[in-house]
Amino acid sequence: MVSLQQSLKQYFGYDSFRDGQEEIINQALLDRDLLVIMPTGGGKSLCFQLPALLKKGVSIVVSPLISLMQDQVMALQDNGINATFLNSTVNFNEIRQREEDILAGKIKLLYLAPERLVSEKFQQFLQILASTVTISFFAIDEAHCISEWGHDFRQEYRQLRQLRFRFPHIPIMALTATATTRVQKDIITQLNLKTPAIHRFSFNRSNLYYEVQPRQKRNYQQVFNLINRLEGSGIVYCFSRKTTEDLASRLHQDGISALPYHAGLSDEVRSKYQNSFIRDDVRVMVATLAFGMGINKPDVRFVIHHDLPRNIESYYQESGRAGRDGDPAKCILLYNPSDEYKIHYFIKQKENIQEQKIAYQQLEKVLEYAQTNYCRRIVQLSYFGERFKGDCDCCDNCLNPKDIEDWTIEAQKFLSCIARTQEKFGIKHIIAVLKGSKSDKVYKYGHHLLSTYGIGKDKTVQEWEYLGKSLIYQGFLNQSNDSYKILKLNKESWEILKSKKQVKIAVVNTNSSKIIDNYHPKALEVELLLQRLKKLRKKLADQENIAPYVIFGDSTLKIMAQMQPQNLKSLAKLSGVTEYKVNKYGNYFIEEIVYFLNEENLTVALPSNTQMKTLQLYQQGLTIPQIAKERNFAVSTIITHLTELIELNQSIDIDKFVLSKKKEVILKTIKEMGEQPLKILKEKLGDNYSYDEIKLVKAWYQKMNNQN
Template sequence: MNKEQTDLYGSLKKIFGFNQFKGLQEDVVNSVLENKNTFVIMPTGGGKSLCYQLPALMKEGTAIVVSPLIALMKNQVDAIRGISEQHGIAHVLNSSLNKSEVTQVKSDIEEGITKLLYVAPESLIKEEYVDFLRKQKISFVAIDEAHCISEWGHDFRPEYRNLRNIIKQIDNVPIIGLTATATEKVQEDILKTLGMTDANVFKASFNRANLFYEVRPKTKDVEKDIIRFIKQRIGKSGIIYCLSRKKVEEIAQVLQVNGINAVPYHAGLDAKTRVKHQDMFLMEDCDVVVATIAFGMGIDKPDVRYVIHHDIPKSLESYYQETGRAGRDGGEGYCLTFYSYKDIEKLEKFMANKPVAEQEVGHALLQEVVGYAETSMNRRKYLLHYFGEEFDEVNGEGADMDDNMRNPKKKHEAKDEVVTLLSVIKDTNEMYKPKEIVNTIIGKENALLNSHKTNEQPYFGIGKAKDNHYWMALIRQVLVVDLIKKEIEQYGVLKITPEGEEFLKNPTSFMMTENHVYETSDDGTIITNEKSAGGGVDDKLVTMLKDLRKTVGKRLGVPPFAVFQDPSLDDMALKYPITLDELAKVHGVGEGKAKKYGKDFVALIAKYVEENDVMRPDDLIVKSTGVNSGLKLYIIQNTDRKLPLEDIARSKGLEMPELIKEMEAIVFSGTKLNIDYAVDDLLDEDQQEEIHEYFMEAETDKIQDALDEFDGDYDDEELRLMRIKFTSEIAN
């Protein structure tokens, strides 16, 4: 054993104060010390940075660390300086430095003081730096967050693509690539682009056994759910991720108004505020950071107790990395995600302007996210399978740590359906992606299938007794047990594995887990086939309230839904309001409706509460930030002025469907809105009368039912506006 090897444990103890390496660290450090190209795939919190810091401090010369984030570099430089007498032992070289600071950095490198030089890829491209570094003794180059190299990675950065050429210009030194998220496709791409296919590859397990995974349907009460969740964990640290800056600001405000110590964090804030908010979180001056994905890369806070996704991320890599910020100390880590398919559709719209190849990648990654959110199998198994790791859902570490395992869904025998699925994949020559396979099985024609004459085959429509959701769910479950696989090169095409061939020859039992059904009603509420996770609606009370609604409707000569809509009754059966003030805060009610119809309802609920000893929740009144009340007032004033609806929408930065949704919320909660002028522009008197009569007679005011009834005579917008006019006149 050479001297460097003997020194290894001594250096570990002396520099970092550890007696023991963690996981694969020792093997990786040895590989770097032996000047081998090295590729490390290690989950967040696995101790990646030590893999290059220790050898850099032990070897002669300066190690260059390429990292995408200034905050991350700063944290690491501070940490290294903290364990050494030499201030210049670690430096950052990026756009934040002034001239004299750059001179100091260069001088420390020349004198052999600097062991670790952190650079952003943008800085490394600069000719003056390349010329300077070429003359220095460089020990190796570490590329952190290496998935940024791959266009299949969730955080692709074009400037990373050129790193290999720049490193060659500086010196032909070994490279160590590190990433916390890499599927097989990303790994291949990184190794090829860096020209290090000969690298020693080290891959740690991605299982974080202490994390609990839960996915809840995202309803209009999502803010209430989040507040309730946090208030049960007062004093614990958490991160809430949102996709847009606007949503970050909104949620942070709502939390603050409701007595939760929260700060926002996104790229739109100035650098000073970002640093201040980050430090507040690290120093425990605030409990919650509400952030876009800009937050958290390299944030080394070990005791984050929960990570909430208000919006679903664009890929399972992002999801894994963001949830991985919880429980890094091995203690409790709760990962709660709110899911609505509408969010997926929004993300797909964002991709519409991108190049076709990029759209393909984006859609494929999104479908994996949908699969994870909607699956009813062990979430940990699903997630680890995505990263190419097998997991034993019975005896594996953390096997019961997710909502699906705590509340198992029903299973049924699906041996015959698996045979059907595998046969169709085989009969169509293994050339289709899941969507086309499903279309073939249920007999839904499209141009692609017709061009291959698939629609003329005897198996076309063989499984149409079940719907597309069923077959999609089956494909996901069959993928995870490796009877089929997705082809990496033709991203997403399904191929049968040898195990799948065996299954076709000798079919055995296949117990399929029944999937969650996440459907959305007209007003955006998710209807799910499970109880809401925040405590169930009282079904017995709902039935009584519906009977009362019918009676009140009859007495006043209006349809029942004009009194209160279904979601309002559900909310009453969750909150048990027993005064008109409490009723006014129920979803979709408001003061006007409470006064007009509420007396009988609160009387019934008060009696029910007393007779059944119901414990009424007292924490369900969420204070609003007043943002929406300003918008509400604006809409009321400007419809009174008969301003065209398009102009109202444009001036508030809303799309037409969003404005209509806001107007629905106003009239459903009992405020009159006069939009006759807008409806008159769209529909003549006879048409209005026809729709008015329909709503008077209808069992429900669901727009889908009205669309079916009129069979294309009226579109969604016309019916929604007419429903607003109807509700305003009849119900308010």
């Protein structure tokens, strides 16, 4: 008997399964109902494609988008697998031919939209298919669409509940990349799954870097600078069609290949643009939410949200289109508080009160994500019922840590108030009691008579709210999952109340808020500053004849480069910085940081990622041939990088690569002949001088002239 691994190799070319795939496939082969919640990039499609090939009959796959089913069918056919789809893009004669092939047993996977699947006419076709060729199972992809609690609820998906009644003995496999506990239960109920095997994987995408930046007034320049510093292809999501069109047009004018994508474009144009992006004919897709669901492009290196998403699930899905190949990718959200009011407006347009209520709850969680000072994965993953310890080292908050303060006393006040109100209220009411509110609700329950009434007047509402959320994030307090968000004490809560456990929270220090507010983490800028600080540290260490780490460890320099303190008081708060070192070395490092931040044209003179990698190796002392070998590039390419870095005002010492006597002759020739192409200079200088040497000296000479 052929093993699953052999089949995997045969049909898909893989030598081994990803985590969880093999167990899911084995259960599918046993005709079990299944619910699979697997993050994007986890190999979800294989979980129904392989068993479809191994089971008798044809498997029916429900897919919400034409582009999704076409992409998957094309990929399957390219592997020699008999798959097809039926949708509105196929003419009548072709549909008839495909149906004949299906009934002849020539097709193993059939992709359909939910509308076609549940139509009466097609149900008749399915009845014939089930009684002849047989239907091996139904696979409901993007199954969250069936739930009103899901981020992309679609009415047509609700009709899929008919499948169990019409085909009671055919197993159903529901699959999605995102589903809260509530949505999971709803999927099981709506599809009437029979004791399904539930496979739920971590939602954590460890290869994705998450960051939130305040959206600047000149937000186009902000987006342009971000894209200019990022490598590879990317998506920029916008709230409106107008912003989408404007951004795409300006990016194109400024030399970044970009196209718009929104529902106002014709199907033909959208399809054309989407293909251009998938095939790397265009680097950036600027799109509304109409773009992306089911896009199979695995190498999207960045996703930028120009506006606040409406809910965490949408953001998780949209940002998750980056890095599907498992390689590092960046997800950046540009946040402006005014976005909240725009979303409020659209929520109010919903006629259904229940839908409004759900939308407001979802918006509240997005705001938590945008505003938190903790690891962003804590907020993101908690939405899906997953507890994450934080310290992911792959979000802006973890890489740019805030001040940690002891708030144990405040936490005791907060938790005591919860206990005295009998654990029946949410955060807002607890804060009202602590702040000594005279609201009707406080007096109605007699909470103005409690000992905790008014004991929290020294903190703002925002500070108490942040403490409450911090306690929940850290697992020191429970919160109900319903719309009431009732706070409940747990074991850790009582340990805090008994002073057996401390509470420390990350806060934005008011004395250094200017630095934090103005700091927008940019990996290249941080790396450049870090290298500058290392050079300064080495210089000081050499003067004292000591090892550089004695002055400051690397971890301290990294934090310094990230936080960019501009005064001694801010510097003293960083990890690894003592008062003695502030007094002895502080001014040197502050001067270097301030000088770096004030350099002319810093925002537009940063090296590209590939130039940066060459610069790092050069700063480590490698020779040009060594750098070329390390990067698997030609020596001439490294020379080009170095000349470009010289032009970008980076500190490159060409004396390491060109003998001083040769340098003098080349300089003399350049001065005599003026601005001339390399070929002319080479002919004048002769065979004793290489193009590489001339190129480096010319770049250095031009830099000197520009500075003068």
